[in-house]
Amino acid sequence: xxxxxxxxxxxxxxxxxxxxxxxxxxxxxxxxxxxxxxxxxxxxxxxxxxxxxxxxxxxxxxxxxxxxxxxxxxxxxxxxxxxxxxxxxxxxxxxxxxxxxxxxxxxxxxxxxxxxxxxxxxxxxxxxx
Numbered sequence: 388x389x390x391x392x393x394x395x396x397x398x399x400x401x402x403x404x405x406x407x408x409x410x411x412x413x414x415x416x417x418x419x420x421x422x423x424x425x426x427x428x429x430x431x432x433x434x435x436x437x438x439x440x441x442x443x444x445x446x447x448x449x450x451x452x453x454x455x456x457x458x459x460x461x462x463x464x465x466x467x468x469x470x471x472x473x474x475x476x477x478x479x480x481x482x483x484x485x486x487x488x489x490x491x492x493x494x495x496x497x498x499x500x501x502x503x504x505x506x507x508x509x510x511x512x513x514x515x516x
Contacts, residue, residue, distance in 0.1 A: 393448025394500070398492050404447060408440040411486040418485070424478040427469050463511060472516045476508045 395404065412432045415421045428435050438453065442460060445451035453460055469475075483504050487497045 394496065395444065395447035395449030397496055398447065398490075400449065401444070403490060403492075404443050404449065405440055406490050407486050407492075408436050408443065410489045411439065411482055412436045414482050414485045414489075418482070421478050421482050424475055424482065427475065462507065463513075466511045467513060470514045471511050472514045473512065474516070476505075476512055479508050480505050 398404070398407075412435065415425050415428070416432060438457075441452035441456060445453055480501070484497075484501060487500060492500065
């Protein structure tokens with residue numbers, strides 16, 4: 388693929404982003420090692436899933452659904468009410484790694500996304516430890 392192809396297109400567009408988000412929250416809800424991460428979310432994960440889906444759609448180069456509905460993501464500000472440290476960051480990233488693997492995102496794309504996800508999740512940290 389040429390360099391003008393977006394990540395959104397490379398991974399399979401809307402259906403792939405939706406499936407990635409579904410799997411992310413399925414793993415979060417079912418894998419015991421993600422219990423601290425899960426406890427930071429409401430009982431019903433649908434709203435969280437929908438926001439991640441809208442955000443990732445635009446972040447991957449597809450329709451900018453989150454911005455259209457909510458405005459600028461202001462990720463750090465939106466996550467400030469939650470105590471996010473190294474453990475929470477690492478759980479989020481590990482959960483996303485499982486989700487990316489489970490939906491079959493190609494290894495090269497997955498590696499670059501992992502780097503970007505880690506950097507973004509690290510930026511969300513607002514507590515020691």
